[in-house]
Amino acid sequence: MTEPEPFIRYIQRTVELTEEELTEFTAAFKLKKLKKKQFIIQPDFIAQYRSYVVEGALRSYVIGQDGVDHTINFAIEDWWVSDLNSYLYQKPATMFVVAIEDSTVLQIEYENEQRLKQANHKFETFFRIAAERTAAFHQRRIISALTRTAEERYNDFLLVYPSVAQRLPQYAIASYLGMTTEFLSKIRNHKVRKKN
Amino acid sequence: MTEPEPFIRYIQRTVELTEEELTEFTAAFKLKKLKKKQFIIQPDFIAQYRSYVVEGALRSYVIGQDGVDHTINFAIEDWWVSDLNSYLYQKPATMFVVAIEDSTVLQIEYENEQRLKQANHKFETFFRIAAERTAAFHQRRIISALTRTAEERYNDFLLVYPSVAQRLPQYAIASYLGMTTEFLSKIRNHKVRKKN
DNA sequence: AAATTCGGTTGAACTACTTCAACTCTTTTC
């Protein structure tokens, strides 16, 4: 790795490592440049990597029976992305993960992650915290999906991820929030007629 | 703890511990009996415990602006339950967690969990795996919510959790799956009229 | 054991959101 600063800061915000440990840890990651529209995960293939976004934006999605595309997550700078169920359990993916801008990511391979976790208690702690954050994040999203209307979900999203909202195409935001692009367009332009 | 067998087996399925470690680990848990309708977590209070269900069934839910009750999760034997965002970050809960049958749980206090994780790499691994399972589980639920109709979600649920489906009241299942009790009732009795 | 509450059912009316189709503007491709 050529050690991008933000990644090092991300690690240091999570666990306290010595210089040596930091070197060992970051050595397990490989820098990869992605062109817009390039895929890093596809259904039926096993997700080999977990990727930290250094620069750019990626989107993960599934295609339902009906052929409609549903955004499961996206990731911009300082976020992680993978197909969790594929990566963690090394079974075939159900998701696509694609770059929606030219991007740079740091990737760790499954086997290398296992090795790191075994080698050092602190590295294990790092991945434990990462998993907890993901679980807690998903929990909040589930609550939002169950309790809020389309318009509320969009407004919440703008408040929580203003920078993301500006960078992503609207169809990605709409399908992430569980609505059609058309409906999101109407919400944004106050074209939603209410019975109240 | 009085060491219920299923809990020990759960631990051994997750990490390999020596007799001594197992004793140290289980000592951090306290057995608690719950009467039906007893709450263990309530909004505005900090979730102090993570609870493993030895026997019985619990339900976690939030109440939306509209006053409607939404099931976030439930837990039967061999599952865990808590308000993750409250417990992990020790901030006020947004959820209720209540026993829907007389139940027995094993509870670990936040501070004790922290102590265990620091004390032994394997204990850290245990909680890392637990967090990963939760994250992966939530991911699957999000995909289901985004890609499937109410009826499909119910059928999927029956397939994946047949035992849970038999034990839980229907209003809990309905609100877990993101629909009303009335609609689930119609699905179950094939009273849903389709335009196809 | 009567009264109340709780969980579930049913039908009719309603609505939040989708679908479809047509159009515009921007970006990409050859």
Next chain:
DNA sequence: GAAAAGAGTTGAAGTAGTTCAACCGAATTT
């Protein structure tokens, strides 16, 4: 640089799922 594809907008019609209200039986309370 013309043509095609991609992203977003708008309106009209349609539908999956909600709401409301009335009812039933079983469990819980008094």
